[in-house]
Amino acid sequence: MTAVMAPPKISSVRLIVCYAAILGTLPYLALKASWVTGGSLGLRDPSFVDSELMMFANLVTGGMDVVAVVLALAFTYSWGRRIPAPLVLFPIWIGTGLLAPIVLDIPVIIADLSTAQLTEMPLENWVWAVVYGGFAWQGILLLTAFVLYARDRWWFVVTGTVKPGTIGVAGLLGIAAALVMAVGHSIWAFGTGGIAARGQDVVIAVLGVLAAIALANVSRGRFWPRLVLVWTGAGAMAGTGMWGLFAALTMGSTDHAAVLAVQVVGGVLMMISVLRRLPVVEQAT
Numbered sequence: 001m002t003a004v005m006a007p008p009k010i011s012s013v014r015l016i017v018c019y020a021a022i023l024g025t026l027p028y029l030a031l032k033a034s035w036v037t038g039g040s041l042g043l044r045d046p047s048f049v050d051s052e053l054m055m056f057a058n059l060v061t062g063g064m065d066v067v068a069v070v071l072a073l074a075f076t077y078s079w080g081r082r083i084p085a086p087l088v089l090f091p092i093w094i095g096t097g098l099l100a101p102i103v104l105d106i107p108v109i110i111a112d113l114s115t116a117q118l119t120e121m122p123l124e125n126w127v128w129a130v131v132y133g134g135f136a137w138q139g140i141l142l143l144t145a146f147v148l149y150a151r152d153r154w155w156f157v158v159t160g161t162v163k164p165g166t167i168g169v170a171g172l173l174g175i176a177a178a179l180v181m182a183v184g185h186s187i188w189a190f191g192t193g194g195i196a197a198r199g200q201d202v203v204i205a206v207l208g209v210l211a212a213i214a215l216a217n218v219s220r221g222r223f224w225p226r227l228v229l230v231w232t233g234a235g236a237m238a239g240t241g242m243w244g245l246f247a248a249l250t251m252g253s254t255d256h257a258a259v260l261a262v263q264v265v266g267g268v269l270m271m272i273s274v275l276r277r278l279p280v281v282e283q284a285t
Contacts, residue, residue, distance in 0.1 A: 035049040035054075097267070112196035113196070188201045
């Protein structure tokens with residue numbers, strides 16, 4: 001008679017983090033569900049979401065939060081470790097790039113929302129707090145769930161040694177793109193947008209520069225801190241760049257498209273370069 005091994009027990013901490021992260025998606029998903037089904041939850045002007053373009057945008061953004069729910073579950077339960085790595089890493093990398101700047105900029109966002117005059121906007125004031133609060137909540141808890149998952153699945157990244165090699169042409173081009181992007185966002189930070197938008201531009205610029213510095217020094221010292229910086233900075237470049245291009249193309253505004261395209265390509269190149277230096281299992285100690 002063959003004994004059947006029981007699946008490993010999931011820690012209470014991981015379960016709490018998982019379902020707390022999912023809880024943070026519900027207010028945003030409720031708004032999106034209302035808007036795509038003709039509801040007026042949180043709207044001063046229901047016609048704001050009546051167009052086909054807004055319907056498409058709400059489906060896309062709502063779908064992104066559905067992906068966040070699936071990722072939170074995958075990071076917690078054993079079946080998530082059987083998912084091919086690219087199907088896990090790509091969405092959480094982009095998610096890191098979109099959410100980390102909001103988390104880092106949340107004090108500025110709170111200050112902006114507490115002083116801004118939003119009476120002319122088509123959304124109720126509380127919607128902004130729900131959306132940004134939900135994003136910050138997701139950013140902290142979903143990324144915590146990912147760290148716990150990655151620590152178990154790819155433990156050798158922390159304990160292993162750096163694979164010999166250089167950052168290569170991809171890395172050099174990525175660093176150059178990060179610097180171009182940082183200049184662009186620094187300029188935009190002094191533009192006419194709200195203080196929250198300016199704060200996020202500063203955060204994205206800083207993350208890009210830190211990623212460039214970390215990548216340039218990836219062969220010295222411990223590997224995983226540099227991986228974290230490149231992961232976050234390159235993710236911010238690619239994630240916010242993709243979102244900016246999506247918004248620019250759908251809204252017909254291409255003023256910043258060139259810089260956004262450079263930052264997307266640069267973020268991808270930086271990530272490719274640092275992944276080439278990952279420790280391998282045989283090198284782990």
